[in-house]
Amino acid sequence: MRFLFVHQRFPGQFKHIACALADDPRHEVVAVGDVANIKASLTLHPRVTVYGYASPKAGEQQTHVYLREYENHVRRGQQLLRACLRLKEQGFVPDVVAVHPGWGEGLFLGEIFPTARHIHYCEYYYHAEGADLGFDPEFPAGIDSRLHVRLRNATQLLGLSECAAGVSPTRWQRSLYPAEFQSKIRVLHEGIDTSQAKPDPRAFLEVQGKVFRAGDQVITYVARNLEPYRGFHRFVRALPELQARCPTAQFVVVGGDEVSYGARLPAGQSYRETYVAELGERVDWSRVHFLGRLPYRQYLKVLQLSSAHIYLTYPFVLSWSMLEAMACGCLVIGSATPPVQEVITHGENGLLVDFFDTRQLADQVAEVLADPLAFSRLRSRAREYIEQHYDLRTHGIPAWIELLTQHQRQDQGMPRVAVNTGAG
CATH class of the missing domain: 3.40.50.2000 (Glycogen Phosphorylase B;)
Structure with missing residues (x-):
């Protein structure tokens, strides 16, 4: 199978599963991240091929302050789209795409690879109350912050409506997502390497x-x-x-x-x-x-x-x-x-x-x-x-492999549309 991992700071949460899949010669593993952040990952694994996309320009100052972050997401998604189009021209079409969608990288992947099974890493869904915002009275959340945070989820919501499945590392993090999407999100932590993180009385x-x-x-x-x-x-x-x-x-x-x-x-x-x-x-x-x-x-x-x-x-x-x-x-x-x-x-x-x-x-x-x-x-x-x-080898990696390698249903693909890359 062919796997594509996308994370602006690859490997991020995908480090262990990307390496585990690459250990199997039957798989081809490719990753894409922001070229400014991926230098250390270039030697992650001899069978993980890492590509970089150009860091996007910042959003325009005249853009409404609530929308600047979303504009940045669109710009990042467009830069990723261009990199993935080049991959496709070279003959790489993944069976599975795993992406952290929080910065816009998942926005257009379904248009480029409509036949792939898309898995989104659902790390955090923002709320105007009941979570981090307004928790600490030393840093009160004004009405501006409360309105702004409502729009921070727009990028993820677009992805959730189209992806095949999502993954959250804890039950509580999944519980923050809208109820209508929670059945689509599996609780699956990436795992802790207990062979390294272990007691040492001689430390x-x-x-x-x-x-x-x-x-x-x-x-x-x-x-x-x-x-x-x-x-x-x-x-x-x-x-x-x-x-x-x-x-x-x-x-x-x-x-x-x-x-x-x-x-x-x-x-x-x-x-x-x-x-x-x-x-x-x-x-x-x-x-x-x-x-x-x-x-x-x-x-x-x-x-x-x-x-x-x-x-x-x-x-x-x-x-x-x-x-x-x-x-x-x-x-x-x-x-x-x-x-x-x-x-x-x-x-x-x-x-x-x-x-x-x-x-x-x-x-x-x-x-x-x-x-x-x-x-x-x-x-x-x-x-x-x-x-x-949470053990990496007995829980994290086996569960991730099971999720990513399960047979893809043909009807999960999204319809093909024409792509215009435009000017970013």
């Missing part, structure tokens, strides 16, 4: 001249970027009490200074610098180690030597890092928000605290550090839970 890491080892009092916090959506402000504001309650503990923080989600600060400013300045001398910063982003193996060492791992998030997309932390045997102290509650049961395989309650967070961390043996059962159950429900 150690040199951090700014100090060597930390498993068994030391090390409190960890990880996010792709240090920002409010992942509760960074709540974590930092808990530091004075955490340090008072845990006087010998060190704090290791992994994450970049960019913004992945939510409001951006003025150019040149970061949330890390903002909240560090806010807390000032109330925190002993010599005990707080900001490591930025780390290579994967070093990042895993941080998790493996963690005494207590703090994971806070808005009601939003669940991070791989939380699942990897559990696979490493971390004692995760997570926010009692829906994506976390789907995985962590308080007192069974982790601990939950109110996202906004810094005192409760400090109390829970202090309790864990005071008697680590009392919580060892939660660590082992955390890993067992990931092995049973």
